Structures are given as C-alpha cells and as structure tokens.
Amino acid sequence: MAVVYKKDEKAAKKRPNYVLVFIALAVLTVIEVAVVQFPLPRAPILIALSIIKAALVALFYMHLRSDSRIFSALFGLGIILGIAMVISFVLLINTPFGNDH
Amino acid sequence: MATQAGAVSLQPRRATGIWRLLSTTDHKEIGLLYIYSGFLFFLLGGLEALLIRVQLTQPGMRFLSPELYNQIFTMHGTTMIFLFAMPILIGLANYLAILMIGARDMAFPRLNAFSFWVFLFGGLVMYSGFILGGAPDAGWFAYAPLANPEYSPSHGMDLWAMGIILTGIGSIVTAVNLIVTILNLRAPGMTLLRMPVFVWMVLITAFLMLFALPSLTVDAVLLFLERNFGAPFFLPAQGANPLLWQHLFWFFGHPEVYILILPAFGIISEIIPVFSSKPIFGYRALILSGLTIGVLGFMVWSHHMFAVGNSPASDASFSLSSMIIAVPTSIKIFNWIATLWGGRVEFKTPLLHAIGFIAMFIIGGLSGVMVAIVPFDQQITQTYFVVAHLHYVLFGGTVLAVFAGVFYWFPKMTGRMLSETLGKWQFWLMLIGLNLTFFPMHLLGMDGMPRRVYTYEDNPGWALWNSLETIGSFILGLAILLFIFNVIRSLRSQEQAPDDPWDGHTLEWATSSPPPAYNFASIPTVRSLRPVWDQKYPEFTDEDSSKIDPEPPGSVTIPNTDPPQPTDHTEPVEGNIHLPSSSFNPILIAFGLTVVSYAAIYALWFMPVGILISMAGIVLWNWETP
C-alpha cells in the first residue's frame, strides 16, 4: 500500500553566488560608514542602504528568492507590521501628531 | 516499535496517572489541561469579582482595604484575560480545530505541551504574589509610572511582568503551532475554503497572537528593567514620555480583545448551523469579515488613549478606524441571524447560549461604537461605562460563547452528556445575572462613577445601583455553581454519550466520544464544507450540494480511504500510525524558565541554575528527536 506524499522538493536549484553577496554586503557597509563622515542627509541614505543589505540577506542567504512564496508572505507580514509599528510610535510619541506639543 | 500492517503502534506509555499528565503531548489531553486550568482560574477570577462587588455594595465600606482592593481588581482582570479566556479558547482550539481539519495532532506536539506548562507556571508566578508580600496591584494593564516601585513597592508588579513574559512565550509558541498545523496538516481535500469557520477564526487569532504578544513582551521587559535596574524608560524626570508604555501595551491590547472574541465568533458559527439544521449563511462573508477584523485590529489601539492629550488629528484617525471595525463585526451578526432564519431550530442549551451571545454582543458592540466617539469617550473614560462595555463583550460575548462551546463539545471530549435542564437553568440565571450586574454600570459611568477605586461617594442612586450589581454578581456565582454541579454529575454518570449527539456537520463528529488517541483510523478525504453532514444525508439538496466535489482536484490522495464513517473509529485500516511520544522535557524547560523568573526578582546569582535546567531540557529534547 503506497503512501504518496509531497516532499519538500528542491530540484537542482541554481544556488546564488554567496561570496558575491558577501562582497556586496561588505561594500554596502563600507559605504554606510563613509556616508556618516560627510555632511549628507544621512537618514534616508542609511535607511535605504540598510534595507538593501537586509534584503540581500533575506533573499539570498535565507533563500526567499528561490523558495515558496508562502515564506516571503509570512515573513513580509511581520516586517511590514514592524515597520508600521516603528513609524507610528515615533510619530505618536515624539511629534506633534501625537503627544509631543 | 511494532510495525505490523493494520496495527496502531502506540508509543508504549512509560507513565501513568499524574506522570502521564506531566509528559503528555497529545493535543486532546493538552486541550483538556488548558480547559480545566482555565476554568479553575475562572473561578479564582470570579471570586475576585465577588470580593470587588461586596466592597462596592455601599459607599465607604472597608471590607477590603484600598491596597488589597488594588490587588484584587488587578488580579481579576489579569486572571480573566490571560489565565482564563485565552487558555480556555486555546484549549478548545487545541482539542477541536485539530479534529476539524482531520489531523492526528499538532505539528509540534512537544511545543504544544511546553506552551501549556509555561502558561500554567506563569499564572502561578503571578498568584504567588499573594503569599510573597503582595500580588500585582497596578491594574491588569500596569500603566507606568504607576507600576514603578515608588507607587507599587511590593514585588507584585515584578511577578506580573515575569508572568506576562512566561505566558507570552507560551502564546507565541501556540500561535506558531496552530498556524503551521492549520496550514500544513489538513486532510486531503480540505481546501482553505472548506475549513470550518471555527478553524478560520482560530487561524486568524493565531496570527493576532503571533504579532501582538511581542509588543507586550517588550513592554514587560522594559518595566522589569526599570523597576529593578533603574532603566528610566518611563520616567519623565529623565526625559521619557510615559506614553511609551501605553502604546506598546495597547498595540498588543487591542488585538488581544480580538484574540478573545474571534474564537468565540467561531464557536457560535459552528453551533448555530447545527441547531438550525442549515449550512452557515454567508460562509465567505464570515471569513472575509474575520480577516478584516484581524487586520483592522492592529490599526485602532490608540482609542484606549483618547484622554492622554494626543493631537486631534491622531484621535480622529483612531476614532475613524475604530468605527469602521464595527462593520465586519455586524456582518457576522447578520449572517448568524440569517442562518437561524428558516431553519429547523432546536433551542437546546448550546443554542440558547449562542443566541444570548448575539444579543449581549450587540449591546456590547453598541457601547463600543459609543466609546469610539472621542468627545463621549473623554467624558466616560476611566468610569464604569467602560467596565460595562468590556463586560458585555467579554462576559456576554466570550464567556457565553465558551459555555456554548463547552455544552456543545462536552459529549465529544468526555463521552458524557450534560443535563439539558440544569443547562437551561444555568443559562437563564447567567443571562439575568450578567445584565443585572453590568447594565447599571452604563448609567453609573455616565454619571461619573470612577473605576478602579475601592469606594465611591454617596451620590444619589449610586448605592442602589451598586447593590443591585452586587446581587447580580452573586446570581452569576450561583449560575456557575449550577454549572459545576452539572459537570460533576455528568462526569460521574455511567451513560455513554453518542458519537454525534447533535447531528453535527464537521469532522469531529466522525469520531467516538471521546476520540481514540489517533483521532481517525484513516485520514478522511474531504469533499465539501460539511463533510459529516453530507456523508450522512447525501439525499438532501441544499445550496451546498453543488459544492460537493466528486473528485477533489489536485489534492494528495491517501488510497483506501473511505468517506468518514460515524462508526469508523475502532481499528485503523491501513498503514502504521505512530503517535507522538510523550516527553518530560516541555515541563522541564518551563520549570527552568520559572526558576529564572524568580531568580531575576529575588536572587540574580541563582539565574544560572534556572538556565541550566532549561538547557538540560533543550538538550534532552534535541536528543530524543530522531
């Protein structure tokens, strides 16, 4: 009597070049450190750079790019909620929109 | 382990009696542990309520000192929410949702056990305050800086913080377990849109727990660090804004109330169709409204803070979102009423409670919309109006639904029927009691009677209403006693309950009462929304018959599986069924974390001992995993 079930199949997947990703991460980090040495509007640049770095780790090291979309959806939910929490809390506590008059 | 074809190879039970309880990983046993413990905490919380009511019968009474009163109302709220309502709903989910999706157990049975023990120990940690110099006393929501040592000098709030962290860990782990189980262990053919409404509600609730509890955990950690290490997170003198506490708290606190009500909605959605002999009206609308409530539930939290001095823009935004969230809730109410309409209605005890739920929840929902209006809320905030609102939705809502569910599923879980007569008496007493206790609170609140204060001024009418409320609360107590008597009497009776006493629709009724350890001899293949009903009455043509699949598309088929037979529960027909092994490691780890909690409060140097105990549990757990 056969029991048929689905396996978590990974057909010969093309794995990303992990070292290349590492180099990208390292370079981005250097850029980040460099940015704060200059009188630039650091907040938007730094946030953008760190998002890119985080995305690289998530997509390539954590295999979100090649794995089931379900993982991305679940993790994405948490990330989005977390970002919403940070933004709304800062607004509600440290700005006049909230309590800081 | 024997592997004969056709045999159930149960892991030989090493333990019996109490040791069996301490090491069980079976979702049904854990479900019952949650339900029994939850009910015991309900009694404790109820006792606290009665003490409060006695103290408030007349103005100026000193039945309870102010200090003791603070501890009693704090523990009442904490107990009812964290130690009764959540656990008992999780217990019902544990027991029933797994059966309803045709699974044999949770995805992670040992984690399931761990969740239970860490909840129980967390509750005990909080209660130990009564014998360790003072129970928590700053309200169940523990606003800082009221919760700081300056105003709460005993260790009560430290025990509260640790208890919250422990129970929070348990809830998050349960959430992971439920989500994975419901998404990944459904029987073949059970698509998402064939899941019972209760399972959907449990799934959404699990996501709420997953995302809301972390905020509370952060809050509790910050509070603990402030109280014990001077970290000035909420101290205005050091520049802090104490509202940080409230935002972190209510970001959890609001989804929390949906955690408390969505499973209740699910229970009602199971009971009403069965006792109307009709399918649920508007299944998709119910699901969609549940999802909407889940999402919107994260966008309304600041409506608990309308009186703290936020900008009008902020208050208006949250007021708007709070009013919008009433819409999906109303949709559900219409769906339930439409289900009853035209059905062959049997007014048995579960249905009485369900109808009572609808009526009481409408009242609670209406007062909820009222408090969503900022100027009104700013008048009645911190008064008994809020107490009235929350008790109509939590007692008239959640508690009635819990009793509905208990009456409905008692035969399945215990193999005994509860007495209908006693049940009806209990229901009416409860309905009268709850309205007598909580309705006058609307009036007192609008008249300005503050909450969370041990006494009140002798204003005209206040003593009368309070006395009536106290009488109401004792009627509630009587109803509960009647219920307990009903349960004990039934458990002692020899009469075996049938497998399917209510002519049910969903998979749990395809097992014996109670089900065997392995739930289903062969995992059923599901072909419709009401698998058991459709298999019993294939001749009935209703609007659902067109939705019955002759051949479920694309599903994984386990051969040689017949549609669920009501009596097909004796011997399994194919393959081997290996059940999850029992283990003492879950309780060991939970115990270690409890030791860490006490050490953090009383003796930091002892923390490594607790950590080592937990580590031992983790290593052994790892060792026993193949």
Add this chain to the structure above:
Amino acid sequence: MEEQKKLTGHEPYQPTTLGIDSRKLGIWVFLASEAVFFSGLIATYLIVTVRSTQGPYPNEVLSLPLVSVNTFVLIASSLAMVIALSNAEENKIHRTVIWLIVTAVLGLVFLGGQVYEFIHLFHNGLTLDQNLFGASFYTLTGTHGLHVLSGIIWIILVIFQLLKFRGDASQAAMKVELTGLYWHFVDLIWIIIFTVVYLLYT
C-alpha cells in the same frame, strides 16, 4: 509492496498540505514574530534616545571602528553558515560541520566584541540607569546578543546531531537550514541595529 513509511509527529516527510516542511514553515512564522519583537525594541531606542536629558550621548561614546569590524564578522558568519548549508545539501557532512564551527566561532568573536564594547562604554559612564540612551542601548543590543548566543548554542546542538547521525543527508540539510534561517535573521537584525544605533545619531 512498497516500503511503508511511518508517520510520526516529527517526521520531516509527513504528508503536508502545502508541500513544505512543517519545521521550516514554523521557523519562518516564528521569525515573523521576532521581527515585531525587535521592532518594538528598535522603536523604543529611536524614541527615547533623543530624549535623554543627560550624557553620555551616542556621538560621545560609541566607537565606530570596533563595531564596524564586528559587523563584518557577523556578516562573514552568515556567509560561513550558508556555505555550511551548501555542503549539507551535497551530503558533505564533514565539511558542513567544519563550516558550522567557523560560523559559531565568528559568532563568538562577535559576542566578544560586544562584551569588550560594553565594558568600554561602562567605563565611559554609560550604564543601564544613566540615561535613556543607556537604557535603550543596552536593552536592544543586549537582547540581540542573547539571540546570537542562543544561535551559537543551537549550532553546537546541530553539530552534535550531525556527528551522531552521520550520513543521513536529507535530515542533515534540513537541520542546518533551520538553524541557518535563525542565524541569518539575527544577522539581519544586526544590520538594522548597526544603522540605527551607530550611524544615525553619531
């Protein structure tokens, strides 16, 4: 007659509705929760640090060179981890173990760097109760450090399991993958923390 597979509660290949391993699904669900948890701590840091009424302030005491190096160490450990997984997927258990050891060692180096930094900050007057910056800094980075420590312990447990069940490739790859997901997540959080704490206000 085909071989009958036993279904257990922990069986990696039990029939699953979505066709994915339950444990992997569980880890991702858990990480989603952890994302909200760390967001709470990060939000706290962002809110309270700028409200500190007394020093030391971030730009006075935070040392960028040390922490930048530490950041590289942690990112490198993620590389080591994913190489370990690669080897596990190819059933090269010995190599897997070696790269897991490298990961754990780099993790320990990171923690060492954190401890060193904490001591340095402490001597400069930054304590948990000194000001809001101190309170939120130590809480956020300390919690992260505890997560790194837990990850290291998990890696050690996996190493023992791999050595014990040598040759069971399918199981090995999943075990490494599960611990790897957690490890990368902790690295991901550090990427955010590094930016928010060390670069934003300094």
